[in-house]
Amino acid sequence: MSNRPLNVGLVGGGKGAFIVHPHQRAIHFDGTRRVVAGALFPDPKIALEEAAHWPYPIKGYGSYDEMIAANASLPADQKLDYILIVTPNFVHYDPAMKAMKAGIAVFCEKPLCLNLKEADDLVKTARKLNIPFGVAHTYLGHWISRLSRYIVRSGLLGEVRWVDSYYLQGWLATKLEATGQTQAVWRVDPKRAGGSGCGGDIGTHALMQLRYVTGLEVVQLSAQLETFVEGRMLDDHFTIYCKLSNGGKALVRASQICIGHKNDLGIEIAGTKGTLRWVQEEPEAVTILLPGQPDRVYWRGAVSPGDGFLPKDVPADLMAEPTIPAGHPEAFHDAFARLHRCFEADVRKWKEGKAFKCDGAKYANVEDGWMGIAFIETCVKSSQKQGAWTAMPKAA
Numbered sequence: 222m223s224n225r226p227l228n229v230g231l232v233g234g235g236k237g238a239f240i241v242h243p244h245q246r247a248i249h250f251d252g253t254r255r256v257v258a259g260a261l262f263p264d265p266k267i268a269l270e271e272a273a274h275w276p277y278p279i280k281g282y283g284s285y286d287e288m289i290a291a292n293a294s295l296p297a298d299q300k301l302d303y304i305l306i307v308t309p310n311f312v313h314y315d316p317a318m319k320a321m322k323a324g325i326a327v328f329c330e331k332p333l334c335l336n337l338k339e340a341d342d343l344v345k346t347a348r349k350l351n352i353p354f355g356v357a358h359t360y361l362g363h364w365i366s367r368l369s370r371y372i373v374r375s376g377l378l379g380e381v382r383w384v385d386s387y388y389l390q391g392w393l394a395t396k397l398e399a400t401g402q403t404q405a406v407w408r409v410d411p412k413r414a415g416g417s418g419c420g421g422d423i424g425t426h427a428l429m430q431l432r433y434v435t436g437l438e439v440v441q442l443s444a445q446l447e448t449f450v451e452g453r454m455l456d457d458h459f460t461i462y463c464k465l466s467n468g469g470k471a472l473v474r475a476s477q478i479c480i481g482h483k484n485d486l487g488i489e490i491a492g493t494k495g496t497l498r499w500v501q502e503e504p505e506a507v508t509i510l511l512p513g514q515p516d517r518v519y520w521r522g523a524v525s526p527g528d529g530f531l532p533k534d535v536p537a538d539l540m541a542e543p544t545i546p547a548g549h550p551e552a553f554h555d556a557f558a559r560l561h562r563c564f565e566a567d568v569r570k571w572k573e574g575k576a577f578k579c580d581g582a583k584y585a586n587v588e589d590g591w592m593g594i595a596f597i598e599t600c601v602k603s604s605q606k607q608g609a610w611t612a613m614p615k616a617a
């Protein structure tokens with residue numbers, strides 16, 4: 222494949238949409254990917270108008286069906302290389318399936334879809350067609366998440382005993398949906414959001430952070446899904462006590478009613494030799510607590526392998542991943558860019574007919590998305606039985 226930029230088509234993103242914008246900036250970050258097309262809104266007329274007013278020229282389509290159909294029969298080097306799905310959760314499954322069947326790779330927002338039946342289909346199709354499929358768990362894209370994964374998975378903290386993985390927000394502490402606020406309205410509607418509101422929206426990020434960094438799975442859980450705002454149909458507070466695959470325990474928790482909390486995602490991992498602590502609102506540093514020693518703070522771009530804690534052989538690809546020197550802060554957009562960059566590498570291999578990994582090490586894949594949906598469904602079941610311990614289904 223030549224070094225032409227990869228061409229990306231957007232599904233969703235018109236009229237005051239939120240997450241499309243960090244994504245589209247991140248797509249353009251390296252000059253090796255660009256947005257060239259979009260089906261931006263459910264109403265075809267508005268979709269075309271929105272595309273005509275996009276900040277740079279793109280080809281507008283009245284619907285994602287049209288966009289995918291127009292690309293399906295094109296030769297591989299002319300069709301869209303991947304689509305980015307940034308619609309509400311109930312419009313993930315259909316465009317993802319159709320794109321894969323048209324030979325277009327998929328980068329999809331989380332949660333993957335609405336239920337386990339849809340998730341099963343997506344996993345089976347991606348495997349059968351051997352097509353790259355990424356899921357936008359943003360926080361894995363911080364370099365410190367990569368370093369944390371290395372530290373924990375290589376045993377530097379010993380055996381993991383306890384994890385507290387959380388995502389706290391306060392924006393739904395009042396009945397914002399009653400004002401018609403775009404992002405709130407569909408997030409509290411089970412038909413459009415899925416079986417859990419807070420859990421699906423941000424609890425899945427907390428779960429993914431735990432799984433990504435530790436490599437452990439939740440095997441059983443006891444869930445409390447609570448709704449503090451009167452008249453709301455879905456949970457706005459989500460507290461899950463978990464048994465992990467190594468015998469350790471974890472709390473995966475999320476809330477949308479914690480006034481003052483913005484995007485307070487964090488993780489604390491206590492092992493038999495030490496503890497790791499990271500918060501995404503200050504994403505450039507991770508703290509390691511060791512017995513009888515001063516706390517160690519590692520900054521992105523400023524770690525020195527062989528320092529008495531980190532071994533000399535920290536993987537070269539991890540050390541090479543930062544893009545700018547330490548102290549010039551990276552944040553949310555850089556995390557998205559790192560995910561798209563790594564996804565791009567797999568899409569290019571796939572287009573060249575080479576083996577590609579898509580194994581969850583660099584970005585969440587369709588199986589990770591499946592696990593998020595399985596977690597939500599198991600939490601809903603447990604909570605309906607007053608928090609009864611409930612087994613997670615086996616991996617897809």
Ligand SMILES: NC(=O)c1ccc[n+]([C@@H]2O[C@H](COP(=O)([O-])OP(=O)(O)OC[C@H]3O[C@@H](n4cnc5c(N)ncnc54)[C@H](O)[C@@H]3O)[C@@H](O)[C@H]2O)c1
Nearest residue numbers: 233234235238239240261262263307308309310330331359
């Ligand atoms: N990874 C993250 O950090 C993160 C953050 C926010 C949202 N999200 C996820 O991103 C998705 C979108 O969330 P948002 O907050 O941007 O929502 P939003 O409501 O701001 O935007 C959704 C967009 O999809 C469009 N849309 C709806 N149906 C469509 C259809 N049939 N065809 C074309 N466009 C259609 C809407 O018109 C709107 O432009 C959700 O799945 C959400 O969970 C992820």
